[in-house]
Amino acid sequence: MAKASPDRAGYEVGGVGNRAERIRFLFVIVPLGVVASLVMFYIESRHGETPLTLRTLPSLVFPICALPLWYWMSRSTGTGERIFGVMALLITLSLLWGSLFNFDSPILLVWIPVMPLAYVLLLGHVRSLRWSAGLMAGLSAIYVLFPAINQGAQPVAPTVFGVSLLAAGVSMMLSWHHYRELSVYQRRLREQASYDALTGAMMREPGLEVLARCMAQVDRRPGEAVSVALLGAMMREPGLEVLARCMAQVDRRPGEAVSVALLDLDDFKRINDEEGHQAGDRVLRGVAAEVRGHIRRGDYLVRLGGEEFLIVFPGMRAEAAYALSDGLRERIPAVTDGLSRRPVTASIGLVQYRGGETAGQLLGRADVLMYAAKTGGKNRVCRDGDVGDGLSGQTEPIL
């Protein structure tokens, strides 16, 4: 993936990782939260004459919302970020509401140091700081207002409240520090696993995952198109499986669009042969840098191997992807001028997904068009319609 990807810009640790992890998390946290809230409800209900009072209601907020939350999460196909945001909001509101009436009960204080940790898990380490600080400010205000709200009743002693705030502060700093360190390692590992060291382009498998995500997104948002410029070679097994699955999803919803294009540098072998591999490497770096600068934020560049690249343009139709790819093709000789004695050019095949075809057929058509660009004289973009309609029947085997 190119530097244009949002993933590369900032990486937050904490949160609950991918969707499968999040669902597992939900199976643990939701039942635990419900049990803890019900215990609180039991303890607080002993203060009042009837179980349902302003004192006891806050502890029911989470158990009441848990089932819809759980259902929402288990049905969600995304990362669940919004669901976890709602969850953080719920536990915050129930603690603030509870403290309005229960600040005279020391048991409430148990929850305060737990909250920063919960925020890190739910929201990631960066946002957890803001939420923890906001919560502590809110609790301090409620502590001061408590006697006025409760007809002169006194809250827990200031030292007790102070110790609880201190513990929350320590918990906040420790968890933030821990997850910040983890974030550095995670980012490094992620980049090493995802990016090609030579060109800075994304590698095949993560690149194909991105492609799959884009296709799934098209599936969820009718009318939105995804154009993909596949600069170079073909997809192999893992990518093909993901691609085929996502395309089948798109297939079920007519009106969606996915485009694919292939780019291959022309006569690259001659650069290696005549000027050595170092010159070839310089050219690869130059081309990849140009592609990364040329594509939009949110587009992806994938190096499939050798001088073969994949670029993904989410939300862009084939016509726009064609214009962008052709602009890129035009710039390549100029931006690589001086990197090699030979002028460097590229051939590109660009196609739009046709409902019902397989990933092999889709990429096969792009491949045929890319080779049509080669046989037509190289240094050009071929797209649907530039070559006879008989193409579709001969494309499957490229993968």
Ligand SMILES: Nc1nc2c(ncn2[C@@H]2O[C@H](COP(=O)(O)OP(=O)(O)OP(=O)(O)O)[C@@H](O)[C@H]2O)c(=O)[nH]1
């Ligand atoms: N310098 C360098 N060369 C590489 C790298 N990976 C693959 N290659 C070389 O890229 C060349 C690709 O050659 P071909 O597939 O024949 O393609 P081509 O010469 O561009 O010919 P056309 O595609 O027909 O224009 C081979 O010589 C590979 O050794 C790399 O990382 N660095």
